[in-house]
Amino acid sequence: MILKKEVISPKQPYFVMNTSQYYKAVVMNYGISHFYAFRRNRTIDSSIFAIPDGSIDIYFCCDKKNPSAYVCGTVLHPEIAFTGNNQYLFGVRFLPGNCIKSKNASMSDFVSSRVPFLDVMGDKRLFEGIITSRNFENQIKLFMHSYLKSYYDINTIGNRENLNRFLVSNIIQNAGQMKIEELAEKTKYSVRYINKVFVQEFGLTPKSFSKMIRFQNLLSNLNELESGMFDTNLTEITMKIGYYDQSHMIKDFEHFTNTTPSKYMGLLRQTQYNKRLIIV
Known part of the structure; x- marks a missing residue:
């Protein structure tokens, strides 16, 4: 079995499980991981949970009577979304460690928070265009047309931003397995300084962010396991993703999802996860 070595795209599997069809358009550019759209499954009464992913989401609730839009940062533990x-x-x-391009906001402002979209972006025309549409491709075009203007306008990069990009890039490329001492050695900054600038920018310590990336890498591998292969490959997955042993992996998984890996695999099969997920 070939294990994925990096997080390709931050995942929120409970979004998919609680919908009849979940549409996803992969970008992997401009700091964006992907776009998604879904309608709640009327047969499912449970709330949809978000789990830690080190990412920021902007979502638009296209309800005719009460439309809304929010910028949401990563949660630190499972929370109702x-x-x-x-x-x-x-x-x-957005990709882990990437933030919307705004002069007045950094990723640390959104950790475990939900901020009204108009308070952050102030783009009422974009808001109204997206909430009045039910066409996924059109909504993507509307968002990118507005977003790219600010993306290219804000192009000044200081030394600290370069450092933050370097830290995030190395953590992700090593799938969360890089120690902060190694980052300090590479950058020639102290561990204390790296912790300070990382927390200021991202609202997380490098260690916490690394744990999220490692967990997302684990999730990505579990989601792609063929039915019946979980027990056979569990030890291999555990060791190659960077956990000390299965107990360590299970403890981390429970912390981030409130369930065990085996129960999670059962949910994937029960909800027919792959059939609900539609890549466009």
Whole structure:
């Protein structure tokens, strides 16, 4: 079995499990991981949970009577993201460690928070265009047309931003297995300084961010396991992803999901996860 060595795209599997069809358009550029759209499954009454992913989401609830849009940072533990039925939602998920291009906001402002979109972006025209549409491709075009303007306008990069990009890049490329002492050696900065600038920018310590990336890498590998292969490959997955042993992996998984890997695999099969996920 070939294990994925890096997080290709931050995942929120409970978003998929609680919908009848979940549409996903992969970008992997401009700091964006992918766009998604879904309608709540009317047969499922449970709330949709978000789990830690080190990423920022912007989602638009396209409800005719009460439309809304929010910028949401990564959660630190499982939290309710959505409630209610038959809501059509359009969202954009940024790559881990990337933030919306705004002069007045950094990733640390959104950790475990949900901030009204208009308070951050102030683009009422974009808001109204997206919430009145039910066409996924059109919504993507509307968002990118507005987003790229600010993306290219904000192009000044200081030394600290270069450092933060370097730190995030190395953590992700090593799938969360790089120690902060190694980052300090590479950058020639002290461990204390690296912790300080990372927390200021991202609202997380490098260690916490690394744990999220390692967990997302684990999730990515579990999601792609063929039915019945979980027990056979568990030890191999555990060791290659960077956990000390299975007990360590299970403890981390429970912390981030409130369930065990085996129960999670059962949910994937029960909800027919891969059939609900539609890549466009």
